[in-house]
Amino acid sequence: MASLKALKLRIGSVKSTQKITKAMKMVAAAKLRRAQEAAEAGRPYAQRVEQVVASLARTAQITEGSSPLLAGHGRDQVHLFVVATSDKGLAGAFNSNIARLARRRALELQEQGKTVKFLTIGRKGRAVLARQFRDGFVHAVEPGDLGKLTFADAKGYADDLIRRFTAGEFDVAHLFYATFKTVLTQEPTEQQLIPVKIPAQSAQPAADAVVEYEPSEEAILDSLLPTNIAVQIYRAMKENAASEQGSKMTAMDNATRNAGDLINRLTIEYNRTRQAAITTELVEIISGAEAL
Amino acid sequence: MLHFELVTPEKLVRSESVYMVTVPGTEGDFGVLEGHAPFMSTIRDGDVLVQRTEKGEAERIAIRGGFAEVTAKGLTILAEQAG
Incomplete structure (x- = not known):
């Protein structure tokens, strides 16, 4: 799975492409x-x-x-x-x-x-x-x-x-x-x-x-x-x-819509990855506390 | 009144009712009043004179290339360039 930073960059780049196609x-x-x-x-x-x-x-x-x-x-x-x-x-x-x-x-x-x-x-x-x-x-x-x-x-x-x-x-x-x-x-x-x-x-x-x-x-x-x-x-x-x-x-309208879909998908992936990281941290803290 | 239309490939320049139009035909200028007989002529480069009223001043419109057509409906000038 891509890192959080890589995903964030990717979302940024798709967003700017979308701006261009929209214009x-x-x-x-x-x-x-x-x-x-x-x-x-x-x-x-x-x-x-x-x-x-x-x-x-x-x-x-x-x-x-x-x-x-x-x-x-x-x-x-x-x-x-x-x-x-x-x-x-x-x-x-x-x-x-x-x-x-x-x-x-x-x-x-x-x-x-x-x-x-x-x-x-x-x-x-x-x-x-x-x-x-x-x-x-x-x-x-x-x-x-x-x-x-x-x-x-x-x-x-x-x-x-x-x-x-x-x-x-x-x-x-x-x-x-x-x-x-x-x-x-x-x-x-x-x-x-x-x-x-x-x-x-x-x-x-x-x-x-x-x-x-x-x-x-x-x-x-x-x-x-x-x-x-x-x-x-x-x-x-x-x-x-x-x-x-x-x-x-028409072509640019399609491109704008596709970029929108892509951004949605990437955002979901980004959120999941972030949540996974948080969960892992929590599990580490909890299991650390239990061990005491 | 005479219905007068001046058309170029790019747009319809004029479409109005006027008293008389003088057109620079290839074989000489000719004036067109209402009720002119059907007529078609090529035009030479020059000025079209448009007289809105009998006594009024004539307006000059420079035209280049094309032809003029007089039908029962009025006068149509198809020019390659106008104005």
Whole structure:
């Protein structure tokens, strides 16, 4: 049995760990609220752009001349996985869930004889995937604090992607991130980025009014497609930021509770040991007195 | 009155009823009043002029990149940057 002093030190150290995890949980809760607000604030723009791209893409014919971002290269041999994770750990299974989904899809595609390349946004995803897919890495960026990421950053990533696409480095791009459902559940999600997927809308555009376009429909579509990709990436990053904080909050809450349990157990052990020492002393005194 | 919305990826900047908005379109500025025909245009970097009343002073909001859409519901400017 551990000595009294060792137990006391142990309890002290667990207590200070608990203080840290508790503080981290509260920080995550505050950041989560802000991340959620940011994610919500970005929604109107994303929805509008999506609507407009969808309605334009439906009316504009996909021909030889239309943007490859919409029509694709006409093949799907090389796939690029854009895996968005965070730079920091201590967020439960947040990073590994995203990486696991990406790995599973990559293996599926490799079995079909496709080539899979990786571009990671975030250090953690890179660390996990680099072990298995060392050859496929094209680029890795580290965004730092996800909550502080601006649209300009997302646009930078999008421009880089489009440049690689135009240069023929890949045919299809997928984006991996975690959708924020609730504080307790964040769902790893895969989304096709390039070529742009046109959401099949059941409801026909209500207004049949003739819309004037300036310059032309195609020109507007061409300028909108890169923006749309940036918007998708931006939205994924915001979802990721909220998911990361949610996941971190849950993980730290669990850690705090575990530390509490551990402290209780150690305290009981400490008290028992102390009582045992006292009893031994008493027995010694009593038996000494009896001997007289 | 014309319903005017200015949206950036980061937030909804404006959503209000105004008299007239002048938008810097790629092929020239255009003013939008209530009841404007459906119209869509890309925008160049410049200032949007927002006139709350017919006689009032116009407010300038600098915007960068994006497009403007006029529907029956009003005018929506989707800018990459505003303000």
